[in-house]
Amino acid sequence: MTGKWKLPIRIVALGYVALLIVIPVGAVFYQAFRHGFLVAWHAVTTADALHALWLTLLVVLIAVPLDTAFGVGVALILSRRRFPGAWLLDAFVDLPLAVSPVIVGLSLILVYGKTGWFGNWLAARGIQVIFSFPGIVMASAVVALPYVVREVLPVLQEIGTEQEQAAATLGASPFAAFWRITLPSIRRGLAYGVTLTTARVLGEFGGVIVVSGNIAGRTQTLTLFISDSIENLNPVGAYAGAVILALLSLIVLAVLGKENEGRKHRWRSRSEESPSDLEELSLLTTSVSMSPTAH
Amino acid sequence: MGPSGGGKSTLLRVIAGLEAPDIGSVDIDGQDLTGVPVRERGVGFCFQHYAPFRHLTVRRNVAFGLEVRRRPKAEIREKVDELLDLVKIAHLADRLPAQLSGGQRQRMALARALAIEPRVLLLDEPFGALDAQVRQQLRVWLRELHEKISVTTVLVTHDQEEAMEVADRLAIINEGRLEQVGGPAEIYDHPENEFVLKFLGPATHLDGEWVRPHDLVIHRDPNLGGQPASVERVTHLGFEVRVDLQLSGGGSCWVQLSRGAANELDLNSGDKVWVARSGITAPSQGLTAAVAL
Numbered sequence: 001m002t003g004k005w006k007l008p009i010r011i012v013a014l015g016y017v018a019l020l021i022v023i024p025v026g027a028v029f030y031q032a033f034r035h036g037f038l039v040a041w042h043a044v045t046t047a048d049a050l051h052a053l054w055l056t057l058l059v060v061l062i063a064v065p066l067d068t069a070f071g072v073g074v075a076l077i078l079s080r081r082r083f084p085g086a087w088l089l090d091a092f093v094d095l096p097l098a099v100s101p102v103i104v105g106l107s108l109i110l111v112y113g114k115t116g117w118f119g120n121w122l123a124a125r126g127i128q129v130i131f132s133f134p135g136i137v138m139a140s141a142v143v144a145l146p147y148v149v150r151e152v153l154p155v156l157q158e159i160g161t162e163q164e165q166a167a168a169t170l171g172a173s174p175f176a177a178f179w180r181i182t183l184p185s186i187r188r189g190l191a192y193g194v195t196l197t198t199a200r201v202l203g204e205f206g207g208v209i210v211v212s213g214n215i216a217g218r219t220q221t222l223t224l225f226i227s228d229s230i231e232n233l234n235p236v237g238a239y240a241g242a243v244i245l246a247l248l249s250l251i252v253l254a255v256l257g258k259e260n261e262g263r264k265h266r267w268r269s270r271s272e273e274s275p276s277d278l279e280e281l282s283l284l285t286t287s288v289s290m291s292p293t294a295h
Numbered sequence: 296m297g298p299s300g301g302g303k304s305t306l307l308r309v310i311a312g313l314e315a316p317d318i319g320s321v322d323i324d325g326q327d328l329t330g331v332p333v334r335e336r337g338v339g340f341c342f343q344h345y346a347p348f349r350h351l352t353v354r355r356n357v358a359f360g361l362e363v364r365r366r367p368k369a370e371i372r373e374k375v376d377e378l379l380d381l382v383k384i385a386h387l388a389d390r391l392p393a394q395l396s397g398g399q400r401q402r403m404a405l406a407r408a409l410a411i412e413p414r415v416l417l418l419d420e421p422f423g424a425l426d427a428q429v430r431q432q433l434r435v436w437l438r439e440l441h442e443k444i445s446v447t448t449v450l451v452t453h454d455q456e457e458a459m460e461v462a463d464r465l466a467i468i469n470e471g472r473l474e475q476v477g478g479p480a481e482i483y484d485h486p487e488n489e490f491v492l493k494f495l496g497p498a499t500h501l502d503g504e505w506v507r508p509h510d511l512v513i514h515r516d517p518n519l520g521g522q523p524a525s526v527e528r529v530t531h532l533g534f535e536v537r538v539d540l541q542l543s544g545g546g547s548c549w550v551q552l553s554r555g556a557a558n559e560l561d562l563n564s565g566d567k568v569w570v571a572r573s574g575i576t577a578p579s580q581g582l583t584a585a586v587a588l
Contacts, residue, residue: 162344163349165340166342167348167363169311169312169339170359170360170363170411171360171411181348184350187350
């Protein structure tokens with residue numbers, strides 16, 4: 001890039017980010033606290049608001065571990081086993097990214113709703129999925145499902161199976177090999193995947209609004225509470241709720257940022273100290289694949 | 296030993312239990328271990344690219360086999376120190392594998408495999424990824440180490456010189472078949488087939504038979520017998536000289552001479568000479584000896 005274009009390109013890039021993200025998010029913060037901190041505080045400490053916050057956190061606590069376990073499992077299967085239909089599983093993993101969350105919600109109603117395929121069977125056992133907590137967790141888990149797989153799979157493919165085989169020859173059981181060798185090797189990719197999953201579950205709206213019924217104080221998550229507040233002409237509640245949601249996401253991103261910082265640092269120290277065989281270079285380049293892929 | 300793609304590594308992996316054989320069995324110490332999983336076989340395996348545990352320090356790499364066996368900490372520490380000393384990387388104990396050179400990493404992998412006191416040590420092209428100088432040093436070192444630790448070792452290589460240098464017994468494998476098994480000298484001197492002969496060292500054709508070029512002699516006296524030929528090219532390769540010959544009866548061959556012998560003969564391309572097997576025509580053998588002096 002020539003020096004002549006450097007400044008204009010920078011201005012365009014920063015301006016784009018400012019117009020789309022910084023200014024709107026800043027406006028939310030401004031609107032939330034426009035009438036003072038106390039007003040905002042009261043708006044988000046109503047029973048409904050607190051319940052929405054609690055419900056959102058509960059969904060995160062269940063859906064994220066589910067997606068993490070499933071994601072690592074699928075990534076392991078896709079990278080370590082060859083079987084017919086593997087490409088199908090691979091393609092299905094991306095489906096939640098490709099289709100609208102609203103469709104995810106609707107499909108859950110079709111299967112688990114009162115008139116759905118399993119609805120009667122579940123109802124007979126006193127289990128209500130749709131318009132209830134399980135449905136919210138399921139919708140959230142489905143829409144956030146691809147992230148862990150997509151972050152972990154390339155790392156697994158990159159590190160290969162030799163280290164696991166070495167562990168086996170040294171007497172490690174498959175579980176010990178996973179715990180002591182595979183998991184530490186995929187740690188960074190996994191951390192990034194979990195972060196994205198958490199952020200996605202926190203912000204999920206379209207799928208949840210379809211399956212939850214959006215009942216304040218019962219099946220209303222934080223995003224639904226915000227949307228409801230706007231409709232009910234309670235702008236301070238909406239903006240203050242939005243601030244809380246944004247803060248939660250910022251915390252999640254801060255954890256990710258720290259993880260990234262550690263990663264960069266480790267790379268630097270590694271490349272400085274390692275002896276300069278060509279072979280070392282190849283080892284270094286293979287660990288680069290752990291860098292996050294853009295979604 | 297054998298050419299690349301011949302099945303050497305696969306055989307080694309079958310011995311280790313990393314691959315299952317279609318037929319046949321794996322016996323170690325007279326015990327049938329064919330169906331026994333890798334982790335219970337007690338084999339030490341060194342991968343071609345060492346497969347270091349990248350996130351663990353050198354010390355933890357070597358300790359791994361003992362840690363998964365839940366040995367007492369003090370015992371592990373003592374044993375690991377001993378092994379790091381043995382492979383001469385004690386000063387690198389707290390480094391990560393990425394901070395080691397290729398040769399150091401190789402020795403770490405060896406110490407890691409030895410830590411579990413394996414019944415058999417399996418080395419897959421242990422020097423394949425190293426540059427020539429380091430390879431030579433490590434070969435000598437490995438031979439010495441092996442005399443110290445006395446563990447039956449199976450080493451896979453495609454380099455015949457390397458195999459001759461480190462092995463007591465050689466097995467030549469080609470295209471999935473075992474061609475010949477025996478001591479280095481035995482196989483070199485009495486190859487059972489053309490493949491083994493050609494693989495173990497240079498070979499050339501004379502009188503319808505394969506022969507080692509250093510087992511041929513050249514002389515200028517028609518009375519001493521042999522095949523008449525004309526010198527095509529003389530190539531000086533340091534301590535040895537390669538002489539390419541065009542046989543008068545058709546065909547060609549080449550002869551490996553010592554520098555002294557070549558100087559004495561003073562060969563130039565176009566010269567008329569006779570070539571014979573040194574073992575067959577006794578007079579010419581005498582001549583070589585004389586010439587070499």
